[in-house]
Amino acid sequence: MVDSVVAFVLQVAKCLAPLTERQFCCGSNRNYTSTFENLMEEVQRLRDVRLVVRHRIEEAERNDAQIVRIVEEWLATVDEFIAEAEMFVKDENEANKGCFKGMSPNLKTRRRLSKEAKRKLNILLQLREAAASFDRICYRTIPEDTWLISRTGYEAFGSRASTLDGIVTALKSPDVNMLGIYGMAGIGKTTLAKEVARVAMNDRLFDQVVFAELSPFPDIRMIQERTADGLGVIFHEESLSGRADRLHHRLMQEKTILIILDNIWDRLDLAAVGIPLGDYHRGCKVLLTTRSLDVLSGMGSQPNFFVEALNEEEAWSLFAKIAGDDIHVSEFNIVARDVAKTCAGLPLLIVMVASALRNKRLFEWMDALQQARNFEGTFPTVFSAIELSYNHLQEEELKKIFLLIAYTYIASVDELLMYGMGLGLFEGINNMEEAKCRVHMWVDKLKASCLLLDHVCKDENHFSMHDVVRDVAIAIASRDLNVLRLTDELVNRWEWLDDSEIKLSSSIILHGVKTNKLPEVLDCPLLELFSISADKYSKLMIPDNLFTRMIKVRVLVLTNCMHLFSLPSSLGLLKNLRILCLCYCNLEDISVIGDLKTVEILSLKGSNIEQLPVEIGELTQLRLLDLRTYSELKVIPPNVLSKLSHLEELYIGDSFNKWEVEGLNNASLDELKHLPNLTSLELQIKDVNTLPRGLFFEKLERYKICVGDEWHWRDWLEVDVLPESCREFRLQLNTKICFKDGLIVQLQGIEVLCLSGLQDFKNFFDELLKVGSSQLKHLSVQNCYAPNLRESEV
Template sequence: MDIATSAVAKVAEYLVDPIIHPFTYCCTYNTNFEKLNNEVDKLKNARESVRYKVDDSRIKGDGIQHHVEKWMITVDKAINEVETLIADKENSNNRWLKGLCPNLKTRYQLSMKAESEANAIAGLLEKGRFDGVSFRTIPEETWLNSTQGFMHFESRTSTLKEILDALSNRNFNMIGVYGMGGIGKTTLVKEVGRQAKEYNLFEKVISAHVSRTPQIKEIQREIAEKLGLKIDEESETGRAGRLLERLKKETKILIILDDIWGSLGLEAIGIPLADDMGGCKVLLTARSHDVLSSKMDCQKNIFVDVLNAKEAWSLFEKMTGDCIENGELKSVATEIVKECAGLPIAILPVAKALKNKSSLYVWKDALRQLKNKSLLGAAYSSLELSYYHLEDEDLGGEELRKTFLLIGYSYIRNVKDLLYHGMGLGLFQNINTVDEARDRAHTLVDKLKNSCLLLGGWRSEWFSMHDVVRDVAISIASRDQHVFAVENEVVPLTSWPDKDVLKDCTAISLNNSNINELPQGFECPQLKYFRIHNDHSLKIPDNFFTGMTELRVLDFTRMHLLALPSSLGLLQNLQTLSLDYCELGDMAIIGDLKKLVILALRGSDMKELVGEIGQLTQLRLLIAPMLPTESYSPRCLIELIPIRRTIYW
């Protein structure tokens, strides 16, 4: 009996199922396609959600996970296939006998395909539930992929080879490069780093600028950022420990520390020197041999000399173009190159200023300004000459010159700060929006770089100014615009200018200031710009701003401002207020600054964004730290709605 039952079941499996199975697909034809459409809609929504996250990550400069990119390609292909299947459904012959009966064979095939595609799409939906779509990339320094700026002269090539040989020597872990200011040390060591990376001497090459007043935290931040390392510790020692731990894991890394002026403790920064257990090789640049040999204990120091006469002429000729082939100009050009004394920082700006100038009197005037000067005087004269020759058909030389001086005496180093300060001073002409001003700031910086008056930074929006160039800029600004600028650790501020000088002063800039108290009765009726970078507590008299009502830009950086002075409310012409990286308390007085256009509070320690900010009806740009929602008063949130598009967190 059991054998008979089994036999009947087997017969049914082979004879009945092949009939029932296709019939089932025919019956579920519409259901399967409805399910497929629903699954496709879900997949399209999921794809758009992932695509938004991917686009946002790319804008931020992050890399995209490989499996995410692969999923998106598979999804696009699957959606295309489904759309083809749906088109086949619409175009297929689904009925026969003159439309009286459905075409069962076609329906069976399409229904089965729809079910299969729906199941596949459901699987793709499940795989698309990503915890994250991106990863943080470590941007490589732009100069590592460019030879621009390096002069392939015999003297430079031989020096470069000497440095590379020293870096290849296992006995040397710290090498110094020295020469006078403006000789081209920075350009040379960058080319060393580029070739060292290209020839696999090192897996990583990173650089940091030290300057005359080294800021340990800034150096640590710069190195850590280029390593892709996040440092949360506030103390220098804690940051040094974290950096040391990371760098000891590197086996082939070169760190370039540019512009050393005195003793610099590598351990205090967190840089371990190379040994058999890992660590870094360090390449230093300085103006003094004693700094490298006595204060930094470099095992080998390499001198960079001025260009010889042939090299200097070749560089000048390359920069000025064909115009010096004119017999009269060539004789004057020869004298100009001689006055520049082989100093690239003198040759390049003069050559840029005279490029394609065909008038003999322009060249003779340039020569007269360079004559009878010492070497440093020649550099100063050449830089002043390039400043006075700043001109542009689109922007106008006056705007470029003012930008150059502002960067010089304000010590700003990026386009954002130039934007904030420049807008406050009304520097940018014929612009109507913040975006237009930002474009103009980028353009002006590029113009100054092309004129050899600014150096590039490790990212496109950053820049630096050579010390000699800055000295010239401050000298011109002091003489022509009555600017008072001091870098305190270089020229200690022992006393303020007398009252007569202050009455004519248009700008005051104190960089790395360690003064403890601002003076009473500060009468500066012409003052438009006031900046103090102070890492210490600074006492500000409550009536301090009463004598500077024309002020347009006020920048207090890294200060303890638990209570803003009441006289701040008198600054009715103030356009830009920057309180970056400050400890801030009561800020209600800000509501009185009715003409304020830019308010910057980057990195500041503050408990709340006060409602009085909502009274600033002219505000176009607010840069504030991210605060919890409850830290914004309701009135502040309501009032800020009109400028929301220009808030940058």
């Protein structure tokens, strides 16, 4: 009854009020209501924007990216503001009731609330505008090296403690900008340098520490790349000076930084690399490790620290830790201590020998000791210790592989596969895929025996070998297999060599050749492997009759022969040749290759050549063809590739992209259909219209195929390393792609997919879902038109 009376009184009051007042109240109510409705709508829009930003942050965090600080602050502000706005709306609902249970609102309260609502609306708009202005929400971080986290491999021996303390003290001195660690191979220089890096990081002596492990034959470009990796620098410049400028600029941004260059073999111009020192950057310091004090002195390094061998007590402690508990039994202990002594306090040798004899029986320990005592050489204890690990390899085939890796400086599975096939080391193997599995098995066994190491890039397709191990292996190969390895100094003095030594050689490797002339003829009737690697500044010419008396050669490798315009005619006499590598050479007339009917692998990788000769079509036994040349390959004659019916692996990359439909002046993609054994393919196709129906078949084990203008797209994927053996497909188009050729069906095993500029992405995506994409590991989409594609579908 009371409510009815109140309602009636209010209605009468409104009717009795003056017209203008009623109009004012009505207009005020409408403006007030509209303001709050706008506020609630903007709050919802801000919630939507916040959700999108959160999704992007979650995606970035899954890829180990670091979120930009201003984005994190914006998100915190938005969370707080939305909560505050929701509370404000709630308070307004309470205040809006006013007197008579909300039927007569308090105008003064409404004016205050309306003013506050407008203020919040302005803040809402500013927050949304801030989100729209974000250039990016995250940035890639430099992953911390695993060896910096763990001290595995380092033993805090007393003989190392004083050296470590001395290095750390020197690094703290403002007068020191370059210092060095030197000692013989295998003594522990790298391990000590890594411990210095850990101490420097943990004690915050430097803002940044970069560790670059170099190869035995590094060049400026390699050193720049290794240093840049530790800083997250990506080079876009091709010239060494341009890269040096970029690296220099990046290093100048660090207030304090320590750069460790491990395994320096020769004097290095740090300025040419891009490393600032001295007055240029007082906060930048360089630590070098090397075998030679002369190298350090020549570079002005001071102070330099000599690393000595472990004393007998330390050596035994390390040996016993690895060899196992059996050596503490009385009958083992004496023999084990004698074996440990043969390691001469070298940590690397101790680890290898102790690992090889772990859990072995007593007579094996005694035999190992006898072998070590009988071995003679320049460093008999070093050589005998490593030969001991070599002798414990159970398979003769594995021993040959170990020596081959050492004296040829092979560092990858692909190289080992090539040399192994050429020398006939794959018994019972029918194809390249089986051979590649065998190579991986060999590498794993050698790593387990501590005779091979993981590569610095941690890629399963690459590996490395310690310097001491390599030196001993080369000595064994020279003694047992008549392997002759010569550097430039000895190449210049052929007359000093014994003719019988050359005649009996099974392998000859000429490395770093600077001379311009070789003997007219080499009489090597037993030679199976011949390799020449010229210095990049050499003008080496290959005599026309050089190969006349080496008819048993199965592997021929010519690298950096920059003036090899016409191949020697005597090359055609090598009727047993299986592997021919003409890498990083200047080539013109190579038609003599057509006489080499037995060749199974031909590589022109990195060479300059414009036209492939038609004679290559005569190599019907060819299993692998690598045409990833340095310069653009302008002509692949038609009907040449189709003749190579035994071809299993074809690598062209972006060296050639002038595929024709009819194949009148150049090869057509249709020719690839005539290669029934093909399992690996790498090529670029600029014009999608040259794609024939049924080109890409399911039996391809690995491929890297690019349709479009761009070849290097891996930056899109935001992943550091992709496996070399993956199935990668890149499609860059500006028009709709036709699916009638069944392209998607034939690529259903794809692992890496990059798409750009597709006008019909929705259709492409639907087709991919139909055939199934369970093996897809990386997907990158850029500039694609996809109407009506919901996020939930992806």
